[in-house]
Amino acid sequence: MKKVAYEHTYRFLKILYLFRYFGDAFFYTFLYVFLASNGFNNFELGLVSAFTPLAALIGSIFFARIAKNVNINRILMVISSFVEFGVALLFALIAPQSFIFYLVIITLISFFNVPFYTLLDGYSGTYIMQAKKQYSAMRIMGTISYVIGPLLGAILMEFNLITYATLFYMSAFFLLLTFVMTVYLPKQTINEDVIKKEKLILRDHPELLIYYFFGLFIIALSIVSDNFFGVFLTEERLISDATYGYLVAATIFVELLVFIFIIYKKNMFRNPAFSYFLIGSAILMRPLAIALNLPTNVIFIFSLFRGIAWGYYIVFNVLYLARIVPLTKLTGALFIMQITVTFGRIISSLVIGKLLESFSYQNVFIGISVLVVLATTTTVILSVNLRHKKMRLSNNLDAV
Numbered sequence: 001m002k003k004v005a006y007e008h009t010y011r012f013l014k015i016l017y018l019f020r021y022f023g024d025a026f027f028y029t030f031l032y033v034f035l036a037s038n039g040f041n042n043f044e045l046g047l048v049s050a051f052t053p054l055a056a057l058i059g060s061i062f063f064a065r066i067a068k069n070v071n072i073n074r075i076l077m078v079i080s081s082f083v084e085f086g087v088a089l090l091f092a093l094i095a096p097q098s099f100i101f102y103l104v105i106i107t108l109i110s111f112f113n114v115p116f117y118t119l120l121d122g123y124s125g126t127y128i129m130q131a132k133k134q135y136s137a138m139r140i141m142g143t144i145s146y147v148i149g150p151l152l153g154a155i156l157m158e159f160n161l162i163t164y165a166t167l168f169y170m171s172a173f174f175l176l177l178t179f180v181m182t183v184y185l186p187k188q189t190i191n192e193d194v195i196k197k198e199k200l201i202l203r204d205h206p207e208l209l210i211y212y213f214f215g216l217f218i219i220a221l222s223i224v225s226d227n228f229f230g231v232f233l234t235e236e237r238l239i240s241d242a243t244y245g246y247l248v249a250a251t252i253f254v255e256l257l258v259f260i261f262i263i264y265k266k267n268m269f270r271n272p273a274f275s276y277f278l279i280g281s282a283i284l285m286r287p288l289a290i291a292l293n294l295p296t297n298v299i300f301i302f303s304l305f306r307g308i309a310w311g312y313y314i315v316f317n318v319l320y321l322a323r324i325v326p327l328t329k330l331t332g333a334l335f336i337m338q339i340t341v342t343f344g345r346i347i348s349s350l351v352i353g354k355l356l357e358s359f360s361y362q363n364v365f366i367g368i369s370v371l372v373v374l375a376t377t378t379t380v381i382l383s384v385n386l387r388h389k390k391m392r393l394s395n396n397l398d399a400v
Helices: 002-007 009-028 031-037 042-066 070-093 099-131 135-158 164-183 206-236 241-264 272-291 296-303 305-324 327-358 361-399
Strands: none
Touching (some): 042 070, 042 099, 135 241, 135 305, 206 272, 206 296, 206 305, 206 327, 272 296
């Protein structure tokens, strides 16, 4: 396997993304619905939704400090994969437990889960920039997993062929394969002509500050509101767990179509203002559907826009950062984005969970919709102004 990984790294990474996201799809897709089915209320779900990003934040800061290069990243990915395999297996083996138990275990796995993807994207981003490969063609494999996983799980659950424990066993199997593959990831050597020793100073990169502002408000709100979106559909609109699984699969299928479009569309992401507008507008559709109290079937249609937003954002996140920061700083820039998003998730989870104790889903999601609109508009304006400023500066230098 070591020889295969070295001689066919691009294909090896494709399979790694496929297996890794299968492990996630069978675990995290149904996690909040599983907790709700055990009788935990919205405030308790809000605590889980708050503690998990807190652990991810601590994990991201910790891993960012020790992830000095892509080869250290490999070792960290091996450790993270093994821990997550163990937790998924534990969920499969044990009977329903107390809320405190799940809170502790989910918090533990979150310490490793979120940083793993930053490490993997940093490793893959470094590889594809040097090998002149397409990130989207590689990352699409993860999206395929998230189409098949929830769909298969939903079908099997609808016909009472499996239980949640079976889903967790399936997750553990693919996480075990992920662990094995990360062990054999080849070392990377960054070409001398792209090595830069200077630190990544944010004040020297205003485009990064705008991007992190976007992550703090838009991406963080999207992730947290998605968690409560699933609970809203199953608890308020009384759709079955299987139907929710179908909806997740359909949304990820839209994400898959966006990936395919990006593969054949060259020179994308050159205008960040357009990207912010597209992602923000698509993310708005889910909370807006609940805010308007639309019929369930119409909410399903609106929710599919989430696939457009994330299909575009996932590729944009790596390629945009790879274009504006030195290659040796890519993983660090990705970690800063992840830390920023996670910080936003912590605040959003606590606030939304608490508000839902006193207000209806409709009223809370009206507030979310307004915030998404304001944050998207602000980000677009800042990005346009920065671009015009750079163009004026370039014209002035040409004139001199």
